Amino acid sequence: MKAAYQLLVIGAGPAGMAAAQTAARQGVEVAVIDEQPHPGGQIYRNVNASPLADIELLGKDYVFGRQLVQGFEHAHIDYFANSGVWYLDRSGDLGIVQDGVHRRTSAQRIVVACGAQERPMPFPGWDKAGVMTAGAAQILMKSAAMVPSEAPVLAGNGPLLLLLAWQYLRAGVRLRAIVDTAKSANRWPALRYFPQAIAASDYLFKGLKLVSAIRRARVPWFRQAEDLRALGEKRLSALHFTCRGKPQHIDTPLLLLHQGVIPALQIAAAAGCETRWNSLQQCWQPQVDDWGQSSVDSIFVAGDAAAIGGARAAWLGGQLAGLQLAHQLGLIDAVKRDKLAQPIRKARARHLAIRPFLDTWYRVAESSLVPRDETLACRCEEVSVGELRTLAAMGCTGPNQAKAFTRCGMGPCQGRFCGSTVEQIFASETAASPQQIGRFNTRPPLKPVTLGQIAGIAHNEQR
Amino acid sequence: MFKLLDDTGDLVVIQLDGADAKVPAGVSVAAALLYLDRIPTRHSVVNGAPRAPFCMMGVCFECLIEVDGVVDQRACQLQVRAGMRLRLQLSSRDSVP
Numbered sequence: 367m368k369a370a371y372q373l374l375v376i377g378a379g380p381a382g383m384a385a386a387q388t389a390a391r392q393g394v395e396v397a398v399i400d401e402q403p404h405p406g407g408q409i410y411r412n413v414n415a416s417p418l419a420d421i422e423l424l425g426k427d428y429v430f431g432r433q434l435v436q437g438f439e440h441a442h443i444d445y446f447a448n449s450g451v452w453y454l455d456r457s458g459d460l461g462i463v464q465d466g467v468h469r470r471t472s473a474q475r476i477v478v479a480c481g482a483q484e485r486p487m488p489f490p491g492w493d494k495a496g497v498m499t500a501g502a503a504q505i506l507m508k509s510a511a512m513v514p515s516e517a518p519v520l521a522g523n524g525p526l527l528l529l530l531a532w533q534y535l536r537a538g539v540r541l542r543a544i545v546d547t548a549k550s551a552n553r554w555p556a557l558r559y560f561p562q563a564i565a566a567s568d569y570l571f572k573g574l575k576l577v578s579a580i581r582r583a584r585v586p587w588f589r590q591a592e593d594l595r596a597l598g599e600k601r602l603s604a605l606h607f608t609c610r611g612k613p614q615h616i617d618t619p620l621l622l623l624h625q626g627v628i629p630a631l632q633i634a635a636a637a638g639c640e641t642r643w644n645s646l647q648q649c650w651q652p653q654v655d656d657w658g659q660s661s662v663d664s665i666f667v668a669g670d671a672a673a674i675g676g677a678r679a680a681w682l683g684g685q686l687a688g689l690q691l692a693h694q695l696g697l698i699d700a701v702k703r704d705k706l707a708q709p710i711r712k713a714r715a716r717h718l719a720i721r722p723f724l725d726t727w728y729r730v731a732e733s734s735l736v737p738r739d740e741t742l743a744c745r746c747e748e749v750s751v752g753e754l755r756t757l758a759a760m761g762c763t764g765p766n767q768a769k770a771f772t773r774c775g776m777g778p779c780q781g782r783f784c785g786s787t788v789e790q791i792f793a794s795e796t797a798a799s800p801q802q803i804g805r806f807n808t809r810p811p812l813k814p815v816t817l818g819q820i821a822g823i824a825h826n827e828q829r
Numbered sequence: 830m831f832k833l834l835d836d837t838g839d840l841v842v843i844q845l846d847g848a849d850a851k852v853p854a855g856v857s858v859a860a861a862l863l864y865l866d867r868i869p870t871r872h873s874v875v876n877g878a879p880r881a882p883f884c885m886m887g888v889c890f891e892c893l894i895e896v897d898g899v900v901d902q903r904a905c906q907l908q909v910r911a912g913m914r915l916r917l918q919l920s921s922r923d924s925v926p
Contacts, residue, residue, distance in 0.1 A: 401887055408886055417855065419835050483888045495869035495881030502885035506831055510856040512864060515832040537834060600879050601868055620830055748875040778890035
């Protein structure tokens with residue numbers, strides 16, 4: 367790793383790969399760092415280094431990623447796998463841990479393309495061993511060719527849950543049930559966005575294909591499910607819920623959850639990029655312009671890290687960032703930039719046309735965002751929804767004060783899996799919007815790093 | 830709790846809590862623990878509640894484990910290596926000096 371680069375891209379998913387390749391093609395000196403052993407991000411994870419006998423199993427949208435990864439691997443880019451950023455500031459100084467060894471570098475421009483994370487889906491027992499995310503299940507398939515050894519229950523809401531069900535059925539995995547928390551009341555408001563969604567009808571047809579395959583397999587499908595509760599002592603043994611007012615109980619050793627994804631905001635927020643609440647997507651996102659440039663001039667945010675739009679939109683958004691960066695670094699003029707950008711913008715708009723429809727159709731109900739009092743909001747420090755609700759009622763000013771009172775958000779995950787719940791609790795208790803409530807301050811170290819690593823000593827030398 | 834779709838791949842031998850265990854080569858430590866059905870993989874530090882890998886992408890920190898003498902490593906972010914020494918961070922053991 368060099369001491370300085372013109373451009374450093376954080377994340378080798380579709381947005382990061384595209385930004386890096388586009389800028390490199392125009393002559394920018396680019397480095398890409400990524401936490402995984404192989405490029406592709408979570409969406410195209412292991413697509414070019416798959417342990418699966420046949421990657422077609424996961425569907426053609428996954429296979430599509432192969433050409434993107436191949437193009438990336440052949441580009442003139444310094445690519446560092448197994449590397450995580452723990453520090454980034456507005457001047458472009460970075461602290462990186464690569465294979466356990468600390469490195470410092472800097473760049474004139476940064477692209478934050480660290481993708482999305484699962485939206486927390488808290489309910490009593492969601493912390494039990496044997497409850498995992500749908501994304502985790504997909505990662506096990508993509509990176510380890512592993513599937514459940516006993517039939518799982520899938521619970522929640524959103525396209526990824528259906529995709530996982532479809533992939534499992536193709537892999538011969540029996541599904542115990544789908545516990546669907548989607549609200550039928552969302553359907554009418556979603557129809558308002560249907561006309562524009564027709565421009566992206568391929569997404570709609572894909573959805574119908576998934577649903578009909580799941581129906582054909584006769585998977586028990588509980589709709590309008592509410593009041594989920596995971597049971598079990600040492601590990602999960604059952605899921606309890608109500609379906610149209612009727613209590614249901616399903617014994618299961620494995621429960622896979624999903625209720626959408628939200629931008630992974632930590633790196634951009636810690637570097638000082640302005641963020642705002644997106645009420646349609648029910649999440650915070652960094653404020654960026656048409657090219658992905660944030661409120662901090664040196665930092666761009668691209669792909670799902672900027673706003674949830676899916677892999678194809680992320681790939682195109684990364685290209686736009688790459689073009690603007692090449693322009694700002696003096697390698698192409700504005701005329702060439704705009705000429706190259708025009709077809710990319712058009713294609714991206716088509717992929718984004720589906721989003722308002724999906725975001726509304728799969729809107730998460732408030733009862734799933736602010737669950738019952740006994741639910742753990744913060745899994746790391748074990749702070750319950752009830753404790754936070756009480757604090758809000760007592761006049762606690764918001765997430766950052768709640769942190770000081772309860773240690774909520776101060777555990778190892780640094781608020782990544784409780785932040786959105788804490789904001790929602792305060793918003794709901796004080797009848798304010800999350801924008802007014804604010805979010806946890808994010809500070810480095812963004813990933814675990816030892817003092818030895820910071821001092822430049824590899825761990826083995828230290829011992 | 831999880832199985833391989835295709836059982837013909839290579840296995841490597843790791844040491845889990847002092848005993849040898851065969852796990853698929855090239856997978857993450859967290860995947861290996863799920864393959865061995867060794868959950869819970871740790872007890873939470875506040876109430877000692879049983880926990881196991883949750884997100885598999887380095888975000889949730891539920892899969893923390895001791896690897897080659899270093900505690901609190903994210904099992905989902907490390908790949909298995911032959912001879913790797915793993916210890917589950919279970920609270921009954923943590924109290925022993």
